[in-house]
Amino acid sequence: MSESGESDIEWIFYKDRPEWRDVIPVPENDGPNPVVVIAHSEKFEDVYDYFRAVLQNNEKSERVLQLTKDAVELNAANYTVWQYRREILKALGTDLRPELDYVESVIKQTPKNYQVWHHRRVLVEWLRDPSQELELTCDALLQDPKNYHAWQHRQWAIKTFGLYDKEMQFVENLLKEDVRNNSAWNQRYFIVNNHLGWSDLNVQREICFAMEKIKFVKNNESAWNYLRGVLLHDKRGISGNAVVTSFCEELYKNKCRSPHLLSFIIDICDEAIKKGESSSFHGPDRAIELCQALCTKYDKIRCKYWNYISEKFKKVKREQEEQKKQDEADEK
Template structure:
């Protein structure tokens, strides 16, 4: 069984024995007009012929289960093969823990395949047990810390099985490894939002301080500044002076350290955050100046955007549109 599941037998003889003698494969002939016809290997073409026959008969058997592994080994994106595999698992009452191992091996081979991750999730749901999921997603994330599928699956497991306890620590570990890992920043927002929320002043202050600490490590990193923007636009946000002090301090530090280095660019993420903050908090003059220096010197690739922002900040333009950032989306 295990052998079949891995699709690891000698390809040439797979269908030659007695096991498949009663099945007539169904071909999928196409004429010269066929578009984007894939030049399959002959082994895969043969496998697909038997797969069609099994589907047609809706045969949910051990050999059909093993055949799905063969189809998946040739094309892991065949969503019908995955679906039919689950039908077989259910009909046969297979050991789902073993199936999770199959999903693990498949994901380690193709960590960015949607169908594999969906299958894993479906099996975890059938098991009603998510106890392996944090460890497994961590293994994938240690190899590729921005794997979108792994983060998505991790969010599912955290919510579905209420596994929040160590998650902030996990996020901090990843940010310690790479402060520019925006996936980890997003995860931090997700965890705070779904555990304590941001309504408590202590939590807001903790998060603001965390973001500023990380911003100082790398002021050219958009992630902490977006995190700050997220907090600032919360209806409960009142810590204007905390943000102003930190911002003034960091801007001063950056400017001072670039003095005497006329060609040194100041970090656009920091300056762009300052445009938003000063513009919304009664200092449009400062914001306008920053727009000019961003356009001319520090961020010329976005000069048209900064010219637009400057225009929005000037009193006789549509100044009503500048002020407070709108409330966050529901």
């Protein structure tokens, strides 16, 4: 929102409007020793002086509704203005359809403004009509596929009103455009988690989907994280799913050294050890070797972290060796 523009050419200050003569404006009061004095324009001071006045008087009228629109134009993130606007709409019994159009225009100007998205949600709740929300959020995401507020609103509308039918296709189209779109991966998980469910069939389907995307871009952290998340719902775990372990080892065999792959294999080793199923292939030695590779070559920026993880596996290795010695001694 801006304090300048074509509208200012014909702007009449509230203090000069005959219909507002009955209102005494209330200037901003930051106390005798304000820490930071913000230099507002004359127009800004005029609008908000009158807004503070009607707020104190608790006036809810058509003229105040227009005043809140002017206040939003000057500061679209002002929570009090939006809250009071909602109170006025309810008190006047205003037709909310034009308000939806108005809010949409504000969203297009300030698409990352939490207050306007919240106002939109309240209107939709009052109307019990989510028919425009998927299209609205789609338009916002076309401008910025990672707009958190648009995604949050979309998820709320979908979950509240059961709008799941075409959402998987929407997400797949986004991933075709950008396979690294972490927000789209998150939305896919949201759909399965809240609608389709984690049946074994769905789990295996999502595993295959993630692996296909990883084949396409092997260093895609979003796809690897999604695969991890899906495997939380696989009763066999990350180390017990032969399809996944074979997939990882095949990538490694073919010289893939993505830090996400190496980290994933380390997780396989860790789980196998905890389940008492470690082997020379998925045991502490392999994990230590991969931690060293990450530290020295493939993920140097997190070298200290991988050294820390390596020490944990070294401790496990020592414990296994001591246990082996103890078992041999017991046999004698």
